[in-house]
Amino acid sequence: MGRDLQLRSATREDLEWIHELRHRVYARELGQHAPNSIGRLRDGLDGDNVYLVAARGTDRIGFISLTPPWLKRYALEKYLSHEELPLLADDDLFEVRLLTVEPRWRASAAAPLLMYAALRWIASRGGRRVVAMGRTELLDMYLAAGLRPVGHTVRSGALTFEVLTGSVTELTRLTTHRHSTTVERLRTQVDWRLDAPFAARPDGCEHGGASFTAIGTDFSSLHRRHRVLAADVLDAWFPPAPGVRAALADDPEWAARTSPPTGAEGLLAEIARVRALPVGTLVPGAGSSDLIFRAFGQWLTPQSRVLLLDPGYGEYAHVTERVIGCRVDRLRLRREDGWRMDPEQLSAAVEDGRYDLVVVVNPNNPTGRHAPADELRSVIATAPTRTRWWIDEAYLGYVDMGESLADLAATDPRVVVCSSLSKMYALSGMRAAYLVAEAATATELRRRTPPWSVSLPAQLAAVAALRDPAYYKGCWLRTHALRRQLATDLAGLDEAVTVEEAVANWLTVTLPADGPSAAQLVQECRRRDVHLRDLSPMSSEYQGRTVRIAVRDTAENERIVAAFRAALDSLRPGPAPLVPMSGDVSVC
Template identity: 60%
Template sequence: MASARLGLRLGTPADRDWIHRLRHEVYAEELGQHAVHPDGRLSDALDERGVVYLVATAGGTPAGFVSITPPWVGQWSLDKYLSRAELPALDAPDTFEVRILTVAAPWRGTAVASLLMYAALRWVQSRGGRRVLAMGRADLAGMYRAAGLRPSGRTVLSGAVTFEVMSGRVDTLAARARHRYAAVLGRLGDCLDWQIDAPMHAGADGCAHGGASFDGIGADFRRLHRRREVVAADVLDAWFPPAPGVLDVLAEDPGWHARTSPPVAADGLRAEIASARGLPPSALTLGAGSSDLIFRAFREWLTPASRVLLIDPTYGEYAHVATEVIGCRVDRFPISASDGWRIDVDRLAGTLSRGDYDLAVVVNPNNPTGGRLPVEAMRDLIARVPPRTRLWIDEAYVGYAGPDQSVAPLAAERPGVVVCTSMSKMYALSGMRVAYLTSDEATAAALRRWTPPWAVSLPAQLAAVAALRDPAYYAGRWAQTAVLRDELAQALRTVQPAARVDAAVANFLLVTLPSEGPSAAEVVVRCRRDDVYLRDLSPMSPAFQGRTVRIAVKDQAANARIVAAYRAAVAAPR
């Protein structure tokens, strides 16, 4: 039997009878944790609340299962034993409970248990989980510790069995699992029938961004003709071309642009930004895109002892740099779909006043949720931020709300406030990589000292200057984007009325899929068959519950292809 092909799938309603019978066999008859039932089945209330089962199969026959309780279920098996005061992690919005990993007797001692544990961690990661809780049998505590789980200091007694309550960070556990089970996974190789919608292997190290559409084009640029066939709605690049003046200057002498070193500090571009935005040049720091500025500034301002507050969900680069690059303590300020992804200024200001934070980040308009705080609300928030907390405001999409919604002029006057402005999305210059920070003069002077020479290329400087000199062109394109966005939203609502479509203020919208039907990951994979690339937001945050897709607004023809691919994806059988 050990040679039978192994598989892994999401448990179906048809699996439940087998799961309940195996649970009774192991936890009632074998371990005495529960009373024996005449019908030979064991279930609990969580089975009706949205708990997830992953089922391992051998030769197509169920061989074991593991249960996962996501935070959006609103109830835990641990609630039967411990209060939230006794175990505060039960209230964390990014904590998942992994429980009752069970293997049928013929398959104990095989790779089934390892496969189930690994699959559970990959599924939790794919839904944005950052911490797991588990009840480990006290007599098997060494096995759980070897997997990376750590005791919480709490034990519970269930029937005749004593359990330790254990927890661990998902990224740490997953990394350990990849190393620990590498031989098993390698041996299974292509023979493993992996059917869950989380990729079997984690992606490359670093922050996950959109841009999978280059998988369809080819990152080696040998099939660039494919760019006309692929709809890259997984990234938020502008659907329109840069202003005519930008195209003219880039076409004038590309050979000279390529071979000529740019002005070292991009002083001409800085002066153009200052003039266009009514800002003092001394308040500006330039960079090769916002990521360049985030990495540069955060690594100078923060240390592993720093405490950072992030909106959750928000642009993932901030969490990546703060946690993975620097190792700060990061707290999350959760927002939710049930509240329209609204940022409550009073609640946020209260959190900042109590938190003793070194840095807080507000992306406005927020990516990926699309909500925004009006400029009056932002000014109110800035006035209430404690003096010791630096406030970083990301305005990558503020042009779509209106240039008058920027608080950059206030940042130039007030120490402790920094505004990051990217020219990528608003000015159709994503490939050029141009962004700038606005801050008080002293902060800007320090940031410029940390800036390497020639940070912004000559083509990028030329393009950005030309773009800033044609505000009327871009204002028209931003207005047209709103029309296209609303048309796309209405078409998507018509396809699937049960789905929720949130039209953001920027150049994208969110589709939250109904609980009955394909997951976000499944819809994204199906759309790629039609060369339409969308963004599954699930790994960013549990707030998306594995069911939210972000779609960039494109021109009418591309939007029509998005709607057609989406229609086919949600209609296809699972």
């Protein structure tokens, strides 16, 4: 196979060939179905399924079919009920079926390539588990790919199928480690035209900030920062307070060469003053991720059970599932409910005490909804004593700091509040954060905190920021006005798109089901140096159609709207050819 080997989503022209090949293979060759006079095989899922096609030049080689969970039906339901196969009720289950290759290409890499493409497409849409029916005579191929039998065998016509399943995370890990040579060889051979990256990052966790890749992570082309519009991360659009700029400019040579206070004592004292908290309940960190890794690594083991919100900030899934290996469940938030977290549903989920840790991001990123503090207090009050609660308040300033649960965390050993100074105070580059915990918990975490964990420039900047609440309050209020105008302008571009405002410094835009995917739109905007965030990998609830956009200043927001309009126009006639994508889709 040469570079003319192509992997793409099926076109209308491909569908006729797919139906004809299915008839040739499953009716005439294998006897699963009776032959028919039209020489075509179709089924009730054809209009909604996703087909991926492998082709070489003008010759189509093979295809694979995917059924996403938002269709609310699977082909397997013709053979097994939900009682017999409970995983059919999973919110994130994708069905993989009908892997079919033209006879003369069956000795090639076409089948493994199609299986790999299916895995990458599913991961790019937030899938966490797959289910498939594998012909028994090909079982070794499916087992080698990492799929495992669930204990059900299905008979259809002359064929027998084994029902198989696998975790997307585990299948990706297996592919990355066991088949890395094959994957790299295919990368050089395949014209990859899917709107999913060819490969996942080695650590399996994608953050926002692909915009910095466009600027240049080696810092040799920093002049590009004036051209690249970074709306894919939630950094503040406004500068830090005047006092912050003065503190950083006063003696930068001294600040660069001087070791900071070992435990950020002055910063903790300032936080204690501003938040009216005992200093002994505070732990400093170089950003919230530092605190998440440090605390979770101490508290959790592979035997721990954790509950996360879904959709929710991807760092938590990464640390609990991929780094520590916990058993993770998800409380599903749904668009039709306005992404609201139902306190009764949360209470019911935790009442039996099965969870070692419950994570609540409030306001939630990426849904942009805020759960009232009184609701959360009530849920926690009635929850089992063995369950620890981690409340992430990184964006709470945009709502009301009076809604914080920090006072509860300072006295209740079950509750920890994490608060970043990055996004609310325009200090993302400084990396400063803190958590609030009951004194004994805080003491133990400080004992495990490396000395000088927060740099001297970061400590200087954070202290100065906390001393100017009026400045930041004005910035937060201005953010709401900018967000409302941006939402109005984006909604006016196309009545088929759905714009949802967050309570903080972002909004989301969902494209219609018959329009371009979020990945395609993001790619088109990047051509114009405007970087948006494709939310698809974070949750299957987004159905591959939702982008998140950070609020910027007036001029930059106008540029976002212009790029969005141009991207929609370029994609309307049909899916534009995609530049081969690398592993930069964001999930965290």
